Amino acid sequence: MLASAAEVLDATDNPAAALTLTGVACTFVSKDAPDQRYTAVQDVDLRVGAGEFVSVVGPTGCGKSTLLNVAAGLLAPSLGSVQVFGEPLVGLNRRAGYMFQTESLMPWRTALANVSAGLEFRGTPLKEAQALAQEWLGRVGLSGFGDRYPHQMSGGMRKRASLAQTLVLDPDIILMDEPFSALDIQTRQLMENEVLQLWQAKRKAVLFITHDLDEAIAMSDRVVVMSAGPASHPMGEFVIDIARPRDVAEIKSTPRFRELHAGIWDVLREEVLKGYQQQLQKVA
Ligand SMILES: Nc1ncnc2c1ncn2[C@@H]1O[C@H](COP(=O)(O)OP(=O)(O)OP(=O)(O)O)[C@@H](O)[C@H]1O
Secondary structure, three states: OEOOHHHHHHHHHOOOEEEEEEEEEEEEEOOOOOOOEEEEEEEEEEEEEOOOEEEEEOOOOOOHHHHHHHHHOOOOOOEEEEEEOOEEOOOOOOOEEEEOOOOOOOOOOOHHHHHHHHHHHHOOOHHHHHHHHHHHHHHOOOHHHOOOOHHHOOHHHHHHHHHHHHHOOOOOEEEEEOOOOOOOHHHHHHHHHHHHHHHHHHOOEEEEEOOOHHHHHHHOOEEEEEOOOOOEOEEEEEEOOOOOOOOHHHHOOOHHHHHHHHHHHHHHHHHHHHHHHHHHHHHO
16 A cells, blocks of 8 residues: 555654654765766655564665665765664664675674674673574574584575574664575575564564565565666655565465555556666666
8 A cells, every 4th residue: 555645744753763864865976087976866765663664675776775874874875864763873873783685694703603793792791692692593593503604504594694693683773685685485485484573573673675576565564665766766655554474475375465566566667667777778
């Protein structure tokens, strides 16, 4: 269901927002030719409520990762502002945990040591850090694998360990950039269901970036559709009114899922085609 203007306004005013981007623009300046600029995103208003699961979908290169980097505090916007639980974000977003597409595990550390690393860096005593890491390895189904090094684990196991590595720090906001795109479809569905179960138990705010509209609908409370770049911005926002708990594989065959998919794809299709044309022009 396309969110009404009143609903969006109401959400923006809600003081419980975990993350609020207001009027955000990001312009990149070419290192070799400073007069060449590219505005990836512009006029972006985006809000993630406390405990809300929001996905951002959009054509390739539209600026999804750029927005996540802004939310993480890794990239300062050229214009606009970011608020975290009502406070202006300055520097790194310390209330957020990240899970990116790329591998985050340190190859020289075991699974257990990888999961405990963040706590150790924060100054948690080693024994306590290891106990918490072991607990989280159990939650992601890796109890017996704490002594394995990343190269001794499958892709799915490494993703599980990365998930534990992110969640052990108990962040209030979880930022995920296509975390499961490298996995085969079965493993991916298992991981998606596991993330939903963990999220349901802890109800953190999640900003989830994905190319995959099915995944966005299956996981989220709300799906935000970005326009094709340059100056990409949200052009549609859909409330996913499908009951939870959900099984991501099962709900895809329900009439409501298909209806939502058709509605969102209607908005997204043209932008995907534009984005694809732009990619071709860049290559040519
Ligand atoms: N540091 C940078 N310097 C210059 N241009 C950049 C930089 N980071 C991103 N861009 C450009 O900004 C645009 C948006 O990139 P971004 O990676 O955010 O898009 P995306 O939607 O996440 O892409 P994809 O869907 O392919 O992962 C792209 O055209 C990219 O080339």
